Amino acid sequence: MTPDPATPPLTDATRAALVEYFQFTQRHRAELDAAMQQVLLTLPELNEVLRRMTPAQLAEQQARSETLQRQALVEGDWRPYLDDVRAQGAFYAQGGLALGSWMQLMLQIRAVMRRKFFDQIPDRDALSRLLDAMNLVLDTTMAVLGEAYLGAKEKIIGHQQEAIRELSTPVLQVRDRLLIIPVVGMVDTRRARHLTESMLKAIRDRRARAVVMDITGVPIVDSKVANHLAQACEAGRLMGARVILTGVSAEIAQALVTLGAELRGVETLGDLQSGIESAEHQLGYRVEQGLPVPPSLLPGNP
Amino acid sequence: MTPRVLKQGQFLIASLPDALTDSGWRGLRDLLMEQVGKHRSLGAVIDVSGMEVMDSYATRLLEGIARMLSLRGAACVVVGISPGVAFAMTRLGLRLSTADTALDLDDGLELLSRRVREKRPHVR
Numbered sequence: 001m002t003p004d005p006a007t008p009p010l011t012d013a014t015r016a017a018l019v020e021y022f023q024f025t026q027r028h029r030a031e032l033d034a035a036m037q038q039v040l041l042t043l044p045e046l047n048e049v050l051r052r053m054t055p056a057q058l059a060e061q062q063a064r065s066e067t068l069q070r071q072a073l074v075e076g077d078w079r080p081y082l083d084d085v086r087a088q089g090a091f092y093a094q095g096g097l098a099l100g101s102w103m104q105l106m107l108q109i110r111a112v113m114r115r116k117f118f119d120q121i122p123d124r125d126a127l128s129r130l131l132d133a134m135n136l137v138l139d140t141t142m143a144v145l146g147e148a149y150l151g152a153k154e155k156i157i158g159h160q161q162e163a164i165r166e167l168s169t170p171v172l173q174v175r176d177r178l179l180i181i182p183v184v185g186m187v188d189t190r191r192a193r194h195l196t197e198s199m200l201k202a203i204r205d206r207r208a209r210a211v212v213m214d215i216t217g218v219p220i221v222d223s224k225v226a227n228h229l230a231q232a233c234e235a236g237r238l239m240g241a242r243v244i245l246t247g248v249s250a251e252i253a254q255a256l257v258t259l260g261a262e263l264r265g266v267e268t269l270g271d272l273q274s275g276i277e278s279a280e281h282q283l284g285y286r287v288e289q290g291l292p293v294p295p296s297l298l299p300g301n302p
Numbered sequence: 303m304t305p306r307v308l309k310q311g312q313f314l315i316a317s318l319p320d321a322l323t324d325s326g327w328r329g330l331r332d333l334l335m336e337q338v339g340k341h342r343s344l345g346a347v348i349d350v351s352g353m354e355v356m357d358s359y360a361t362r363l364l365e366g367i368a369r370m371l372s373l374r375g376a377a378c379v380v381v382g383i384s385p386g387v388a389f390a391m392t393r394l395g396l397r398l399s400t401a402d403t404a405l406d407l408d409d410g411l412e413l414l415s416r417r418v419r420e421k422r423p424h425v426r
Binding site: 196197200201203204207208209231232234235236237238239240241 | 381383384385386387388389391392393397398403404405406409410413
């Protein structure tokens with residue numbers, strides 16, 4: 001089996017030092033644990049997590065972490081240990097814990113251990129060996145955990161982006177064969193692409209012959225976005241639907257003309273109402289007003 | 303292989319296979335031009351729903367056919383461009399500007415009737 005890619009480079013000397021380091025921590029387990037408890041009290045976020053665990057769970061985790069460390073440091077098989085560290089990193093990210101407090105913990109562990117080494121080991125060579133071994137273990141652990149943490153965070157961000165994209169481009173049917181797409185918020189290349197794709201799918205699925213795309217809610221339209229909108233209209237036409245763009249504000253109109261991106265080939269109308277009316281006319285709908293509105297319902301009358 | 307061209311009332315219908323060779327395109331063009339004169343057709347529907355790719359070559363040929371048909375007094379509607387193909391075409395800047403487009407055969411025939419009514423109100 002190939003070693004874990006994050007395994008630190010090991011020589012015979014470092015291997016021996018790691019074993020020495022592991023044995024040292026085992027010998028002083030009780031004192032180190034007591035010191036750790038003190039450290040944890042200063043880190044409320046992590047302490048909270050530990051407090052939620054039962055004593056049995058705590059003991060189990062400690063035993064497990066000891067086994068994993070022994071496997072890595074003594075037997076040289078780092079994979080299970082690093083996998084566990086990765087799982088922890090992902091767990092912190094999903095739980096919304098700050099990476100900073102974990103880094104703090106590592107810093108403190110380092111300080112505690114160092115003090116212990118200086119107290120217990122008079123021999124300078126042995127001391128430096130142990131310090132090197134400790135740094136190797138802790139640095140590797142921090143690097144792997146940080147990477148897993150960021151990876152998990154990125155995954156969460158990806159899911160959220162997906163959700164926002166899905167939410168932000170509804171395609172609504174207002175009449176048979178007439179769709180409207182109210183676009184709200186910034187449009188970037190990815191979103192424009194998604195917008196076009198969902199519009200084209202809707203044209204096919206609902207057999208639309210006219211689509212009114214309203215960009216009243218789009219704050220900025222630069223030449224790139226204008227180009228995307230033009231492409232969307234063109235693609236709609238290729239599928240036999242007429243795409244009408246509405247809601248181009250005064251600012252956006254000025255910006256587009258100044259940029260020289262005038263949405264050539266795109267049919268534009270002032271507002272959503274004109275767009276829907278024009279599309280209704282094309283599809284042969286005739287909208288009639290029913291009974292006259294009683295004066296009491298007109299705006300301005302209480 | 304040349305695609306078949308069917309006559310439906312005053313219109314012609316050509317359904318294209320998923321891929322067409324050079325000679326296939328030439329055959330389609332010749333056949334459409336011949337049939338449109340023979341049947342005195344008022345328009346043609348070209349159904350491309352079977353095609354998974356529309357490159358610049360195919361687009362240019364279709365534009366050419368549409369232009370030729372209009373010179374012979376017949377309208378031309380391309381139908382059945384799928385969402386994926388439409389998206390890819392616009393990204394490549396292919397516009398198919400000389401032809402009308404419609405969603406499917408039904409819509410295409412309806413659009414042809416409308417075009418004919420607009421252009422030649424006297425034809426029944």
